[in-house]
Amino acid sequence: METKLELQIMEVLWSRGPCAIREIQEAFPKRNRPAYTTIQTTVYRLETKKTLRRARKISHAHIFEPLISRSAAQSRLIDDLLALLGDRLQPVMAHLIESRRLTLQDVREAEKALLALQNQDETEQGDKEESR
Secondary structure (H helix, E strand, C coil), X not given: CCCHHHHHHHHHHHHHCCEEHHHHHHCCCCCCCCCHHXXXXXXXXXXXXXXXXXXXXXXXXXXXXXCCCXXXXXXXXXXXXXXXXXXXXXXXXXXXXXXXXXXXXXXXXXXXXXXXXXXXXXXXXXXXXXXX
16 A cells, blocks of 8 residues: 555455445545545555455445455555665664654563564474474
8 A cells, every 4th residue: 555545445444344435435534535536546546456355236336345454554564664764674763762652661562572483483493403
């Protein structure tokens, strides 16, 4: 997903489940709500990208559902951001710290996750060596 609107449309589908274009549009706040045709064009673009699909048709309305999960989309966005930064994590970490968005609890949870991955890698490496 390349635009904020695409992400907002997907967020509607992730939180509400399958929806028609009109339902997606009405999920936006009345103030600054995008036009129906803007939502429609963006939904069709997301369909072309295989991010969502037409699940069924009710009367004349097509019902759309996501093809990717929220976490997969978030991973893709983060990977794209890191690619823009030359795969350097330091600028992201510095910003999170300076903006006070990264807490000590976040760091502790990240450390636990890293240790778990390290243990998993060591276990898998040991299994490979035993099978030789």
